Amino acid sequence: MTDASINARDKSTPHISGLTEAEAAGIQIFEKPAPGSWTESFGLSTGPVSFEDDYDPEFYEDEKQAVFRRSWLNIGRVEQLPRNGTYFTKELQFLRTSVLVIRGMDGEIRAFHNVCSHRGNRLMWDENPSEESSGSCRQISCKYHGWRYELDGEISYVHNAPEFFDLKAEDLALPKIHCDVWAGFVYINLDKEPRQTLREFLTPTLEKFETYPFEKMPRVYHFETEVEANWKLFMDAFQELYHVPYVHGKVTNAALAQTGVDKVPQMIPYFGAYGKHRLMTTGGAKANKGVRVRRPIDALFEANFIGTDYTPDIGSLGDGVNPAGIENWGVDSWQLYPNSVIIAWSSNYWYTYHYWPLSPTRHRFEWTVGFAEPTTIRERLAQEHALVMMREGILQDANTLEATQLGIMSEGRTEFYLCDQEVALRHLHEVVKADVDAYRAEKGK
Amino acid sequence: MRNTTMTTEALLPPEFADLEPFAADWVLPTLEERLQRRLVTPMVELHAFYDAVFPRAEAAMTYLDQFDVNDVPETARNLMVLLYSLSVVSVATEVFSSQRDPNAGTTWINEVSEPAT
């Protein structure tokens, strides 16, 4: 593939095919599946794409219904509900919904609309009713007129009840939201009747990933920000590595001085489509040497933007990692439909990303990292340094999004060109569009 | 930037008295606070911190080796946190030559929670 003839190209000819000499010097190329490209193996077209789905207000309205009100949504983890009676709320303002998730006295996790049956007051909140809250309680009580509910949502107390007309307990229970748990992740589905069970939705391959030992990596850091870009654009930024040599040049690139090559294309050895979800598996820290760098501080703390050098012993990783069986497995990045990501790293820590729409052109981004308990102070320092460097990398990813959003929205052009390394993001936009089309067809739009 | 209240008690172990002038500013409990401190500290001071702490870091880590990670005495813990700050400061001195990524615009990612250290 490293066609030498293109290196001798005429300066006046645009360089739009083949590799430059510098690129060819560092790249590691992997075999592609039978049709000759990942994109075709996903059953996707290879033509230009439109990004109208990332700003059009009408599309956004339909996407809420077609995608977010019909899909299983990951809204938290079981560790947020450590004991019976503990709860948290999740604000989905773009759906005008506040979800109350609570572990009942029977240990069951249930989800309800966070709204009182009397006059509609929001039930669980702390200082500000539109902010998320968490805690523990024996009953759910309303701040307005004191109605109370059991943790399974049944009504238990109405203040001055004789003044009411024909109250029936069965009418007054809190409205339930479909709720299920997979791999310790709490999912809800806002559909009246979910079209698939959570496990059907996840497909058998992802179902197996349930055996991954998240609980052995309980040191959790949580970050949030709001980004002036459609939620899908940030998903896109984490489902290709094509941007890495440019966006992350300073943090991640091979320093010219150390390796003699710069701007080496990063190649993903495996992409797979599983239902509406996608998997990218890469070598991570075991990837192409030509794209690794070690600054003095990384050498000191034995960690860098890709994690700690040491790998904590957490026993078996279950039977769900590296389903494609790639050599030198480093990272599984599961892009879960519609708006969450789970990344499992071979040096035994994990990430999740969540992207919650706020408007057609704005979203809230959440990043969670889980490490194993350190056994020494040096391990603790390595975790801290890895975290600092990862955060800088993620900040760089977020930086470009506002500019992308502005460019797309300008409609200065309406066709854009994706390469085979960008198959995962092409897939996301296609699946979203297919869901919106199906919804529109149903509604006769 | 220096804390104006005079404290007679040292924050760091006596072996690292040379780093004491940095402790008041940089022994900060959370990553978010250390990042915020980097943002408001002039580059010349960040370089001074890096140039003083980096050469002492290996000795500090060797000193810390004697403690159980779950049972670190206060001055040793402060020394450990000072090394966390070294990581945060190195981003400015080794990577960006700036308190923050010059291409970051106003983008910021807020640390909302972290494990008890």
Ligand code: FES
């Ligand atoms: S609105 Fe809840 S008790 Fe009246």
Ligand SMILES: [Fe+2]
């Ligand atoms: Fe990136």
